Amino acid sequence: MECDEARPLMAAHLARQDTPEEWEALGHHLRSCQACGEEAEGLSQTWQALGDLPDADPPAAAWDRIQARLPAPQPVRQARWAASVGTAMLGLLASIVASWLLPYERAASLCGEALRRIPLLTALPDPAVFFAVGLVYGLLPLGLAALATARRLSDTGRHPGLLAGLVFGVLALPYVVIACSGLPAAFTAALAAGILAGALAAGPAGIWAGGRFLLPARA
Amino acid sequence: MPRLQAGDHEALRLLYERHARSIYNFARRLLIDPSGAEDVLQETFLRTYRDRAAFRPTALFTTWAFTIARNLCVDILRSARRRSEVAADPLPETGDPRPIPLEHLERLEQETSLRRALAALPTEDREVLLLSRYHGLKYRDIAAIVGASEDAVKMRVHRALARLRKLLAP
Numbered sequence: 001m002e003c004d005e006a007r008p009l010m011a012a013h014l015a016r017q018d019t020p021e022e023w024e025a026l027g028h029h030l031r032s033c034q035a036c037g038e039e040a041e042g043l044s045q046t047w048q049a050l051g052d053l054p055d056a057d058p059p060a061a062a063w064d065r066i067q068a069r070l071p072a073p074q075p076v077r078q079a080r081w082a083a084s085v086g087t088a089m090l091g092l093l094a095s096i097v098a099s100w101l102l103p104y105e106r107a108a109s110l111c112g113e114a115l116r117r118i119p120l121l122t123a124l125p126d127p128a129v130f131f132a133v134g135l136v137y138g139l140l141p142l143g144l145a146a147l148a149t150a151r152r153l154s155d156t157g158r159h160p161g162l163l164a165g166l167v168f169g170v171l172a173l174p175y176v177v178i179a180c181s182g183l184p185a186a187f188t189a190a191l192a193a194g195i196l197a198g199a200l201a202a203g204p205a206g207i208w209a210g211g212r213f214l215l216p217a218r219a
Numbered sequence: 220m221p222r223l224q225a226g227d228h229e230a231l232r233l234l235y236e237r238h239a240r241s242i243y244n245f246a247r248r249l250l251i252d253p254s255g256a257e258d259v260l261q262e263t264f265l266r267t268y269r270d271r272a273a274f275r276p277t278a279l280f281t282t283w284a285f286t287i288a289r290n291l292c293v294d295i296l297r298s299a300r301r302r303s304e305v306a307a308d309p310l311p312e313t314g315d316p317r318p319i320p321l322e323h324l325e326r327l328e329q330e331t332s333l334r335r336a337l338a339a340l341p342t343e344d345r346e347v348l349l350l351s352r353y354h355g356l357k358y359r360d361i362a363a364i365v366g367a368s369e370d371a372v373k374m375r376v377h378r379a380l381a382r383l384r385k386l387l388a389p
Contacts, residue, residue, distance in 0.1 A: 011377040015351045017358045039381070046384040050352050052326075053333050058243040059257055063235055066264050070228060 001029040003036050010040045014047045084160045084203075087149045088167035091142030091199070095168075096175060098141060104180060104191055107133045127190035134176075134194020142168050143202035143209075150210020161203030168203070169196030223271050231268055234280065239264075241281075241354060242288045248349050249292045251338045259295070263288045279360065286364045289346055296342055336386040344379035351376050 009026045012018040018026070030037045099107075112129040115121045146161055172195050180188040222230035239260060246259035266287050267274075274283060337345060343365070350361045351372075358376075362369045 008373045008377040011380045012373055042384045043380050046380055046387060049333060053330055055244045056247060058239050058260055062257055062260055066261050069265055070268060
């Protein structure tokens with residue numbers, strides 16, 4: 001190692017910014033170069049002397065002056081979950097009403113007929129049809145609810161749409177089980193999974209669409 | 220920071236309590252002026268609040284705050300050319316009529332010499348030395364704060380320390 005290479009490493013060592021390999025190479029050089037050895041010693045003393053310069057406390061009123069210049073606090077925001085749960089309840093109500101108007105079994109029959117007309121889906125199993133029906137009963141009601149409440153939801157915490165979707169899916173489960181009590185368990189499970197999947201997609205999508213198309217642009 | 224990004228003043232106060240002393244002393248030593256340091260301290264936290272949406276969750280608040288403080292200091296130094304006014308703090312008045320003990324006086328003189336020597340360093344050397352010596356920042360973080368390469372920071376810290384050593388030599 002040359003002296004020019006060694007010098008920056010002296011300060012780096014004092015600042016604990018050197019690697020073990022650099023320290024070893026520097027130590028080897030310092031043992032063989034008296035001038036660099038003396039410089040390293042001098043730099044070390046200067047580094048230590050800098051540590052003797054005391055810190056000062058900021059003026060006691062500094063925070064008060066900062067606070068006085070801050071904009072007025074935002075109105076207290078509703079709890080993060082409140083808007084999401086409200087949206088989920090609204091969506092669930094719409095979904096239940098939809099299931100009264102068009103029961104799941106009837107919807108599955110219509111959906112199955114329509115899907116099986118597509119050449120690639122002629123052998124579509126019944127649980128898959130119920131999953132598709134569930135998607136619709138989750139996606140549309142919660143999507144519309146999220147669209148309607150996009151302003152409130154977007155002012156809450158992170159991922160409010162996903163939270164709304166999850167709450168919707170969990171709350172819908174008992175109703176789906178009761179409404180499908182006469183159906184095979186596989187159909188009920190597929191329907192419930194479809195509703196949950198649809199709801200998880202609908203929440204974020206509704207907020208995005210509401211923010212994109214309904215809410216005014218923020219300054 | 221996530222709480223601050225939601226507009227919570229209390230979160231700003233917590234950040235202030237944790238970092239104000241560090242930022243204030245950095246500005247004080249870089250500007251060689253306590254009153255300017257308070258302005259920098261206030262403005263740093265006001266800008267932290269104002270620009271909170273731009274803070275990346277993966278970044279360190281320390282690097283963010285020091286970058287703001289450093290840029291404010293550089294602006295002040297550029298506009299006022301304070302470097303030429305080597306304004307080391309005068310010896311503090313104790314308000315005590317009794318004579319200052321010799322040991323205390325020697326220490327104050329040593330501090331004054333250090334401040335004068337620091338003030339004589341070019342700003343770009345002084346800032347990296349302060350960030351490394353007093354705030355224990357890594358060269359990588361210092362490089363991000365001052366907008367230079369890590370190698371440049373390594374050279375500047377050495378250059379600053381070597382120059383300081385010459386200035387303090389008897």
